[in-house]
Amino acid sequence: RLGAITENGKGIVIYGNNGATWSSVPNNLSEKVKEIKGKISSITMTYSGYYCITYDRNAWFGIVPENMKAKLNQFNNNREEIRSISISENGSFAIVTDEHFIASNTSDHSNMKKAYELYGSIKDVCVTNKGICVVCQNGIYYSNIPSNLEEKLKNLDYHPDHVTYTDSGTFLITTESGRYSYHM
DSSP: OEEEEOTTSOEEEEOGGGOEEEESOOHHHHHHHHHHGGGEEEEEEOTTSOEEEEETTTEEEEEOOHHHHHHHHHHHHTTOOEEEEEEOTTSOEEEEESSOEEESSHHHHHHHHHHHHHHOSEEEEEEOSSOEEEEETTEEEEESOOHHHHHHHHHOSSOOSEEEEOTTSOEEEEOTTSOEEEEO
16 A cells, blocks of 8 residues: 655555556556556655656666666665655655665755664655655654644554655555555
8 A cells, every 4th residue: 555646636546456546647657557566665756757666676667866766776786675765846865775774865864864763664754845754663753744744643543654745734644454544
């Protein structure tokens, strides 16, 4: 259970092996989702045209900033499991593998490091122009997220596996088992 949303209504939700739904996504992205279905481990997209899917442990597909492309190819060549990817509207990005976590923005990287120190291994990350949300094994760390998302995260009765959101307050919170919360 994964999803990606943008500020202006583009979005995609993947239902494990059971398919996907989308709105205003590039044709080659929707075709790739149909092709690889349940093998997808992470997905991200921006209104400005970036998108990326990771699948089959360490493969990736998309249009990403050049410095992110280099890192994804490095992780792919090293056979690292790419667990989570995120790209903000301004082109900043974050990647989590089974061995590393990186961010192109030093503030985002510092926040990921804090999250790791506080809550253990990082499972998922979402970066935006303003903030970051990091889902870890034992908790959730965030900085500068919309107040409605912060309130929702504080009141969840389950631990999410994935959180994606926009700076305007749209969000999708999901678990691998199918639980979800959203504000669209």
